[in-house]
Amino acid sequence: MTSGNDQAERRWITRRAALLGLAAGSVVFSAPEAARAEDEWGKLVAAARNEGHVVLYSAFVGLAAHQNLKKDLEATYGITVDILEARASEVRERIRIEQAAGRFAVDVSENGRTTTTLQIEQDHVFDPHGMLPSAGRLKAEFRADDIRVPVFAIVYGILANTRLVKPDDEPKSWLDLADPRWKGKILSDDFRALGGGGVLFYVLEDHYGRDVLEKLAKQDLKFSREIPANERRIARGEYPLYVPVSLTSVPELKGLPVKFLAPREGLPFIGYDLALLKNAPNPNAARLLMEYCIGQKMQQAYANLGLLPVTADPLSGVDPAVAELGKSKLLGTTDPARMDQLLALARQIYP
């Protein structure tokens, strides 16, 4: 489909960009280096335009910001974006088998930190992205490495029904959940499963140790897996509290008698990463897409939805309530290496 010349050019740009990435990773930019970097990037953009197309597999099903991404890349660069969404393990397995079968259909993967790490360690499906111009603007918590580029994070708090939970009674700390008054009154995402519940369990264990979780186990948590339904159940007053709830629910549930509570210790979070696929058919457009996602516009779009932006770029116009909560302290996130062990522990404490 592509001529030999194109192939050569693509490789060249990739190699140059990789060098550039190494340069960008170094602490200081000299002016000529910066100029050269800009020049290289310009070439990459040109090549990306030439490719005109890019495919993203995302584990964030139904992310509204994907529409912005499609529209913007088409409008700005004339690059059409195809986005295929499925659940984390489904996306992972599709990528793995496609790579194993030599069907190189996808350029960029968007998946949670845990899965992305496993893909790097076990599946070996990614190529280094060669560093992106905006990578330097990433927040300290969200460092890019040569394969992963953080793109946004989900932060988790507590959802309370405002009719059932008086302002004074609101849990101020994660530890307040162990208060006997909430016994049998907490609906929870499953601690024993990947996702919000697993993240919360991990972070609490990390911070407070096993005791707190065993105390929580005595609270008779109701585990339910259908997150959207769970949020509505809180709103309807079936339960006063739901943990953990994503900040993205705040704009979604606006108008319902619920409140997002951010405990004072901070919020657990789970980052999403972009990564460039091996043998990506559109490597330049892929990297342009990755760069675009950590650019100001997309970060703003994520923030509007209640996702945590990963760059330090100033954002404007975000819903004040969301923006305020978004500034909450971060409590921590999971380490993919220990995740399996912690899930096993969760199954032990919550049989």
Add this chain to the structure above:
Amino acid sequence: MSNVVLEKVSRNFGKFSAVSGVDLRVNEGEFVTLLGPSGCGKTTTLRMVAGLEQNTGGRISIGDRVVSDAERGLFVPAERRALGMVFQSYAIWPHMTVFDNVAYPLRVRRTPRPDIRARVLEALRLVEMGDYADRPAPALSGGQQQRVAIARALVFEPALLLLDEPLSNLDARLRAQMGAEFRALQKRLQITSLYVTHDQEEAMALSDRIVVMQAGRVLQIGTPEEIYQRPLSQAVATFFGSPNLLPATVVACARLGESQFELSVRGSGWAGVCRAREAAVKDATVLVMVRPENIRLVDRASRDTGGSIILSGRVIDSSFHGARRSVTIDVGGSLMKADLPAMAPLSELVTLNIDERTAWALAS
């Protein structure tokens, strides 16, 4: 119209043989009935002629054409044998009208449309169902469905008509009527027909010839009269009605004609003359078959009917059947059944007379 020839036709299921060595020739325009108890192989034989089942031995030809030859591995499938068949269940397709049912054999043969109409209506007229063409088939009564099934079998003027117990689903009255109608039609159209039934009266009433089968073999082939009056074996004899079988010893044997002998026999307490198919040596034991309706009551005094069998006995049971009276008589310890005129005077002790022409000796 054509003749059908079966030569040593057999059908085995594994080691079990359902039909073995059947030889049969059905002449053009002839109505031949396969008769026998359930499991005798009559339906299998018919189905082999139809091509619904394949014979494992022997050869079947219809007309001049061999349709199945086990040795040569030749087998013409049912649809290419150009037969008409009436099934026991009629097999009227419930999703079609009467017309469509009858037109089916023509349609699958791609007969031109106007022809179809004419021939279907003609066939329906033959069975007096002309007015029912547009009825949905299942809305018909059993007798009507039967007629439709016949019309369908006849509509493309098949070489041979096969009928698998077509009357067995009708009640007695209708059965007789339909049987007669069908026989009349068959005679009129001169269709070669092969008919299967287990009902001996039906077989006798309709057939030119009857093939009596048992356990996969042919016991006898003959006209109804032959089979009834001059059965080859005890099995054939007992299949039609319940004849009296009197054990006897041959005293003398005389030839009357081809396959016709006259035997003088002696039984327990009686002696007389009977007929037989084969010659018998003196002192051979035979069974003399006497049909109940051939027994007459005679005056004790008149013992002069030479050549007849005369028996005496005591009436022990009698039942009235309208036209006749069925009587059980104890003759020297063995029981005989006799059908007597209903009005005949009956005393306790009776003398019975049997015409020698109706007494038939069978090998015992």
Add this chain to the structure above:
Amino acid sequence: MERSWQEKAECANPARSFASAKPTGAEKFCARPSLIELAENLYPQQVNMAISADERVEDPGRVPFAAGLRARLRVLEGTAASRTAGVALLVVILAFLSIYPLSMLLYGSLHSTPPGMAGVFNLDGYQAVLTRQNLVMLLNTVGISLAKTFPSLVIAVLLAWILARTDTPFRGALEVLVTLPFFIPPILTAMAWGMLGNPQVGLLNQLYQWATGSSNSPINVYSYGGVIWHMMQYSIPFMFLLIVDAFRAMDPSLEEAARMCGASRWRTFRTVTLLLILPALSSAAILSFIRGIENFESPLFFGSPAGIRVITTDIYDSINQRSPPQYQYATAVSFVIMALLLLIVLLQWKLLRGRNFTTVSGKGYSPTVMKLGKWRWATFAFCVLFFAVTVVLPVGQLLIGSFFKFFGFYQWDMLTLEHYRAVFGSSEFWRGFGNTMLLGLAGASLTMVLGGVVAYISVRTKWRGRMLIDVMAWLPWMMPGIVLGVGFLWGFALLPHAIPIYGTIWALLLAYISLGTPLSVQVMSSAYSQLSYDIEECSRVHGASWLQTMRHIMIALAWPSFAVGWVLVFFGIMRELSASVLLYSVGSEVLSVVLLKLWTNGNAEQVSVIGLMMIVLVVLFRWVQLKVIKARISTL
């Protein structure tokens, strides 16, 4: 044999003497099959000839009559060569659709890593299955499925009988209505029931509390009862659809004969009606039981919160909630389940094979209905009640919910058409809808054709290889959907690149055909087994080739079932998610994936809108279908 049967029948069947006593009705009575045929239908091996002791020796498990039948049929079908070629082609198709993905999964269960990755062969997966915990879970799963299958069966039989065989008013409309629950996406009814029956604020509990003044909450859907009830809403209409035609097609005189013999209505129903439809009934029950084992939504929604764990949620967890995904374990569990289910199915086959319950004979039948008198209003009320509970309540919730900003929050200021606008204005929805319609139409038609052929071979012939074909067509049904989806993914991706299936709409189509075939085989099998052989043979004798016979007789007679199966498969395709989400590609998005996106995004309202559209579509399909069936039946 025959004679004794006949004699029995003669004395046991007053209909005959009645017939001769009443000349006007005579023909009519005799037109219907007597007990002789009933006997023949039930025990053909005893009445038909051609039975051999040797056959019995040859194959002790088989009823001897099968031998005769095999012979009867052997010669019916074309030439041996073309038949062999046809069967071979079918075997290849089925092998590709079912054995191939399953063998991928088998590999996965025996290999430490999924296909395409370095690893070693071991039995770790199967070892991990053998735990006490899993045994408890298995018993739990089986228990739940049994607990939902039997009451569902009873209700389904009752409904089928009411709607097919009695003079209950508005049967046509009711028939459409009682089958509706099957077609509503389970996630929606789950949500609706979650709102109706939760112990805290559930509407039903509040009604109870208002009525009785107590503060008890008698209903809690987050329980075994809730899981079972939610499953039942799907299995009742499902079984109803599978058995109603058996009721409809049955010759009423078979029942009348029993009534004439002095059996009460109930006894007749029990001893004749039920026995006659036993094959259809037992297969429907087994299908439903298997579906119960493989049901995912109900235990996920109502069981998990109550700590009820079943195999499917465990499999789902092991793939989607473990880090890394435990494919070896998931596939191993699935194969263990599959083996168990296969055992059940084979047992059923063994029990039913050879029992030939042809109830549509060539004699025609008039599906008269039972006059219930004033009781018909009771049966009517029963249907309406069923409809009200399974459809009006949840669908009413959906309908109302779809007009409010938030599902389940009824405030005037939240009244909106925004969700309808959003759905109908979404290009993604329309693309998904278009793809799904296309795949549904093509998939359902092809599936039914394939199922029809397989069912024909398995039910109507005794060809060598028919068991193989039947089993191959059935296998996908025994494999939990989540795992089977993975099997398709592996299978299609690892095909040589020259075969352009992976990443195209063909992958979805083929997966749908594979998933739907067991159902279509089932539907067509029960349709065929209702047809007598005479009907088919008669066509052959009168000059029609095998193909012509298929077209004019078999398909023409079986098509109401074909239509029912088609609708079932069509909506199965519409709902299928497990395989879809793994196989869809950009441009070939299907409705279920669109629904998944909306649902995960918390957009229950738009999901409701789409769910309602699906219901409208079902009503439309079913209405047309029943109209046509009715037109046909009225001509009978």
